[in-house]
Amino acid sequence: MSVLEFIRRNSLLVLIVVFALGLGFLFMDYGDKGNMFGTNFYIQVNGVSYNYQETVNLGENGESYLHSLYSTASQKVRNKFDANEDDNMSDDELAAMNAWLEEHQEYREYMDFIGSMMQVMSFGYAEDGGVNVAVNRAIIQQVGQELGIMPSKEQVDAYIKAMPPFQQDDGSFDQELYHRLTGYDRVRGLSNNTQETAFRSVVSDLIVLECLNNIFTGDVRYQGKAVSELVDAIHQDMRGKNAWLPASAVGEPPAPSEEELREFWEETREDYKSDERRIVSVYTLAPAEGANLESLIATADMLMEDLSKADGKGFDQLLEGAAENPEYEPFTYKTADGKSHTTSALTTLAGAPAELQVQVDHNGKTIPLAEVAFSEVDTAPTVQQYEDNLKAGNLEQRVSIKQVRGYFLTKDSKLIFIRVEAIEEPVVLEFEAAREKALAALKKQRADNALEVAARKLFADMEAALPEGGVGAAFAKAEAAGATVKDFGPVSVATSADDLPAGVDAKALISVPTGKLAPIAISKEGASITAVTGRTIVNSPDYAAIKSFRAIPMENARLRGEILVDWIQDTYKSYKVQFAKEVRLHQ
Numbered sequence: 001m002s003v004l005e006f007i008r009r010n011s012l013l014v015l016i017v018v019f020a021l022g023l024g025f026l027f028m029d030y031g032d033k034g035n036m037f038g039t040n041f042y043i044q045v046n047g048v049s050y051n052y053q054e055t056v057n058l059g060e061n062g063e064s065y066l067h068s069l070y071s072t073a074s075q076k077v078r079n080k081f082d083a084n085e086d087d088n089m090s091d092d093e094l095a096a097m098n099a100w101l102e103e104h105q106e107y108r109e110y111m112d113f114i115g116s117m118m119q120v121m122s123f124g125y126a127e128d129g130g131v132n133v134a135v136n137r138a139i140i141q142q143v144g145q146e147l148g149i150m151p152s153k154e155q156v157d158a159y160i161k162a163m164p165p166f167q168q169d170d171g172s173f174d175q176e177l178y179h180r181l182t183g184y185d186r187v188r189g190l191s192n193n194t195q196e197t198a199f200r201s202v203v204s205d206l207i208v209l210e211c212l213n214n215i216f217t218g219d220v221r222y223q224g225k226a227v228s229e230l231v232d233a234i235h236q237d238m239r240g241k242n243a244w245l246p247a248s249a250v251g252e253p254p255a256p257s258e259e260e261l262r263e264f265w266e267e268t269r270e271d272y273k274s275d276e277r278r279i280v281s282v283y284t285l286a287p288a289e290g291a292n293l294e295s296l297i298a299t300a301d302m303l304m305e306d307l308s309k310a311d312g313k314g315f316d317q318l319l320e321g322a323a324e325n326p327e328y329e330p331f332t333y334k335t336a337d338g339k340s341h342t343t344s345a346l347t348t349l350a351g352a353p354a355e356l357q358v359q360v361d362h363n364g365k366t367i368p369l370a371e372v373a374f375s376e377v378d379t380a381p382t383v384q385q386y387e388d389n390l391k392a393g394n395l396e397q398r399v400s401i402k403q404v405r406g407y408f409l410t411k412d413s414k415l416i417f418i419r420v421e422a423i424e425e426p427v428v429l430e431f432e433a434a435r436e437k438a439l440a441a442l443k444k445q446r447a448d449n450a451l452e453v454a455a456r457k458l459f460a461d462m463e464a465a466l467p468e469g470g471v472g473a474a475f476a477k478a479e480a481a482g483a484t485v486k487d488f489g490p491v492s493v494a495t496s497a498d499d500l501p502a503g504v505d506a507k508a509l510i511s512v513p514t515g516k517l518a519p520i521a522i523s524k525e526g527a528s529i530t531a532v533t534g535r536t537i538v539n540s541p542d543y544a545a546i547k548s549f550r551a552i553p554m555e556n557a558r559l560r561g562e563i564l565v566d567w568i569q570d571t572y573k574s575y576k577v578q579f580a581k582e583v584r585l586h587q
Contacts, residue, residue, distance in 0.1 A: 042583065043131065045138040046575040057198070058137045059130030062121055065202040066133075068181055070114045073165040077107060107164045116561035117209060123565050125572075127584040137205050139571050144208035151207045156200050159207050209564070216567050217560040238509055239489030239534045241471060242501040243462075243478035246526040250454045253446040256439070264445075265431050265438040272434035273426035275348040279386060280373045282355045283315065283341045283406070283417040288330035293413050295329035300407045300415050302328075312401035312419070316340045346383060346424060349374045360408035360416060363581050369408065369418060376405055377420040386422035395421075448524060455527030458483070459520045462529060471515060471531050478529060490536065503528020 041049030050058070081097040082089050089097070101108045124132025144150055151159070160166055166174045178184075182199050183192030256264070265272070287296050299322055306318055319333050319340055335342055344353050352370035359366050379402040381389065389395040399419065406417030431438075458481050462474035469476075475485045491499070491506045500506060503521040509532055512518045518530040579585060 041578070042580045043135055043138065044576075044578040045135060046142055048138070048142065050134065050138060055131060055134045057134075059128075059132070059134035061198040062133040062137050062202055062205070063130055065181070065199055066114065066118045066121060066206075069163070069165065070111065070118060072177065072181070073107070073111050073114065073163075076165050077101065104164075110164045112558075113210075116558060117206060120209070120561050120564045120568065123568055125585050126579065127586060131579075131583055135572075135577055136568060137202075139568060139575060139577075140205050140208050140212070142575070143212065143571070144205075149208050149211050151204045155207065156203055160200075160203055212567075213560055213564055217563050234493055235538050236510075237490035237492050237536045237538055238506065238532055239487070239491075240504075240509065240530055240532045241475050241485060241487055242504050242531075243458075243475055243483040243485050243529045244502050244526055245451075245455055245458060245478070245481065245483040245529070247447070247451050247524065249482035249526075250447075250451050253443075253450045256442050256446070261435070261439055261442060262431060264442045265434060268438065268441065269428055269434070271441070272429045272437050274429055274433075275350070276374070276426050277346045277348050277383075277424040278373060278380070279344060279346055279383065279421040280352075280356060280370075281341045281343045281419045281421055282358075282369070283319070283419070284333065285319075285407070285415040285417075286332050287413065288332055291329045291331060296331055296415065297407075297409075299328045299331065300417075304406065304417075307404065308401050310401075312399045312404050313396055315404075315417075315419070316396070341419075343421065346422075358410055358416065360410055362408055366411075369416060372405055372408070373418050373420055377403060377423075379403065380420045380423045383422045383424050451527060452522055454481075455520060455522055455529075458527075459517065459529055463517055466515070466517070471533055474517070474531065483529070487533075489534075492538070501528070501530075502526070504530050 040051075042052040042055045043050050077097060077100070078087065078089065079085055080100065081093045083093065121133050121136050122129050124135055126132050126135070160178070161173050166177055168174050179186065183195035184190070185192065285296065285300060287293055303318055303322055307315055310318075322328050323331060323333060333340060342355050344356060347353060347356070347370075349370055352368070352373075356368065356370035356373060358369050360369050360372070362372060379400065380386075381398065385398075386395070389398045399421075403420045404417065405419075407415040408418075409415060458478060461477045461481075465473040465477050479485050486501050488501050488504065491504075493507050493510065495506045497505070503523065503526070505521070509518055509530065512530075512532050514532050514535060516531065518532070521528040521530075
């Protein structure tokens with residue numbers, strides 16, 4: 001019987017099973033122990049969620065197979081000329097290998113391409129490279145589907161056979177290499193379907209990425225003259241002078257008048273709002289004497305499940321029923337005055353009362369309960385609605401599960417649920433309430449403007465001094481204005497920012513003619529004015545190789561890879577890539 005026939009004949013049974021599975025998946029989120037409605041993904045790309053295991057599979061397989069394709073190609077060509085196969089090649093063997101690569105440019109271009117694609121795939125914002133690869137593979141697969149670029153089995157086969165590493169000297173396909181990469185069991189003569197599927201999936205993504213590469217980069221190529229100039233720029237050492245004008249060297253601007261302050265507040269009034277305030281109820285479950293905490297956690301799971309089914313209503317009755325049920329671990333929940341919970345007055349996050357300052361474990365961190373209440377509930381009645389419901393006696397009928405968060409474990413082994421009763425949204429403050437903040441902002445703006453005005457005037461004075469007095473006269477003007485002048489160099493594009501004067505960017509100096517000022521750089525700390533006083537080309541084997549254009553294919557692959565990385569960065573924004581809180585990101 002086919003699957004479709006089974007479903008047709010047993011539709012009621014199938015619906016029951018699907019419903020049961022749906023409930024199961026819903027309550028699997030309880031593992032968070034704090035946010036039933038938290039993020040249910042490890043990464044999310046264009047609204048598509050990938051759980052932890054899916055992310056690991058995408059990332060680890062991508063990293064592993066891309067590396068294998070590159071290292072296998074590299075090792076295979078070395079083995080052709082490494083007589084002892086000990087990776088210790090003589091000068092003659094290296095020369096023979098390089099000569100062979102000159103004759104087989106397709107092999108060199110393949111290695112440059114794979115190396116460039118490894119760089120593209122590993123781009124991202126996560127500290128874990130595997131997570132970055134997973135995100136980028138998810139992007140590639142989704143874009144491929146949108147554009148209709150979905151390689152068939154036959155196309156994947158053809159692509160693998162065309163890869164230089166899989167071609168033997170006689171032109172035949174290297175089946176042994178394919179078996180090794182896909183986990184083929186030679187003893188039993190069995191394929192590893194899981195490993196082969198993972199490998200072919202990576203190759204499929206590589207095909208899509210190459211198609212996208214061709215779409216986005218077209219015939220982009222370095223020209224000989226451009227490569228020559230680029231090589232000179234990359235392999236040069238630069239020397240120069242830098243003037244640093246600190247913000248403190250600029251006189252403090254006069255205090256604004258009351259009329260100026262009020263006018264500034266009118267223009268920026270949306271920046272000055274009251275703090276958001278909330279009313280929060282706290283339900284605390286404490287193990288009774290001799291009770292088992294793990295069993296009480298199971299009871300809390302049950303309570304949360306029942307509360308969710310009731311859409312957050314009737315929590316008092318649920319607590320009372322569970323506390324009186326002898327099948328459950330005994331616990332207490334009532335306050336000293338016999339209530340099931342405590343409810344705060346209308347409070348800000350900073351001014352939260354003691355019951356909301358309790359430290360709880362949540363998402364691997366210990367934080368105040370108030371932080372959860374203010375950051376993880378978006379929907380609740382207004383204060384007026386809450387008070388009206390309270391007065392009418394129908395508060396419990398009007399609450400929603402979206403107002404509830406829990407449970408949270410405290411340091412003294414208690415379990416806490418919270419319910420946000422009401423939210424008072426921030427409002428724009430009137431002038432008197434916003435006055436001090438507006439005054440501070442206006443003073444800062446004027447101080448920043450004073451620095452920029454003084455710095456740009458100094459830059460103009462220095463440029464005017466260049467034609468007659470040169471760089472020395474220009475920087476004498478800077479010293480007279482209170483700037484600190486330093487000589488620096490030699491530096492190159494590879495020099496770390498920590499080894500450069502404040503505000504100097506070696507890469508930005510490449511296009512600055514010798515003896516001229518670089519564009520001014522202004523920050524809140526001060527202004528930096530730089531001039532290049534000399535350049536020296538650093539001759540090296542790399543320089544000689546690229547200068548003779550033997551490395552142009554590599555430079556072309558790098559250029560096209562950089563264009564793809566720019567495209568991926570844009571796609572991160574358009575696809576609204578998101579990470580779970582557990583993913584460590586670069587700061």
